[in-house]
Amino acid sequence: MTSASSLVSELRQAGLTIAVAESLTGGLVVAELVSVPGASTVVAGGVVAYQTELKHSLLGVSSTLLDAEGAVHPDVAAQMAxxxxxxxxxxxxxxxxGxxxxxxxxxxxxxxxPVGTVFVGVAWGSRTDVTALHLEGDREAIRRATVYESLVAVERMLRQPRE
Structure with a gap:
């Protein structure tokens, strides 16, 4: 089972740093990571870009993409990461x-x-993967499941051969 503790440990052993950009999770992913003692050695920080315009101005997401597709799109997750x-x-x-x-x-x-549609982007080197999720439950359940799936997505990226 993926946990923030195991992920932070794996990042530390690999000498890697991580940065987090969040919308629907509102800081929960980075909070989960920094709850681990010693996380400061690997966690650069986090940005909560809840409003669509901030995805462009803070994270560099294409305004053309945001205008055409909105904020809930796999390419948005990739560009945020x-x-x-x-x-x-x-x-x-x-x-x-990222x-x-x-x-x-x-x-x-x-x-x-629809409610429960989530995209998690992970970028490392020249590679960017996006995981599409279709979650069920109330608002809190969807946000918590997204945190878990984000940790899983990073761990999955770490286990893939580098390009």
Missing amino acids: RGVRSRLAVGGRDADI VATTGVAGPDPQDGQ
């Missing part, structure tokens, strides 16, 4: 890994997407 790496650079060094969440926690649909 790539953008947060440089936006949270420390000492002139980009974070090694993870991003965007989706609909409810109670109402957004951007034509």
Whole structure:
């Protein structure tokens, strides 16, 4: 089972840093990571870009993409994950890994997407993977499941061969 503790340990052993960009999770992913003692050695920080415009101005997501598709889209998650790496650079060094969440926690649909539609983006090096989720439950259950799935997505990326 993936936990923040095991992920932080794995990142520390690999000498990697992580930066987090969140929308529907509102800071829960980075809070989960920094709840682990010693997380400061790997966690660069987090950005909560809840409003769509902030995804562009803070994280560099294409305004054309946001205008055409809205904030709940796999390409938005990918661009958020790539953008947060440089936006949270420390000492002139980009974070090694960027993870991003965007989706609909409810109670109402957004951007034509039903409640429970979530995209998690993970960027490392030249590779970016996006996981599409279709979650059920109330707002809190969807947000908590997204946190868990975000940790799983990062762990999955770490286990894939580097390109």
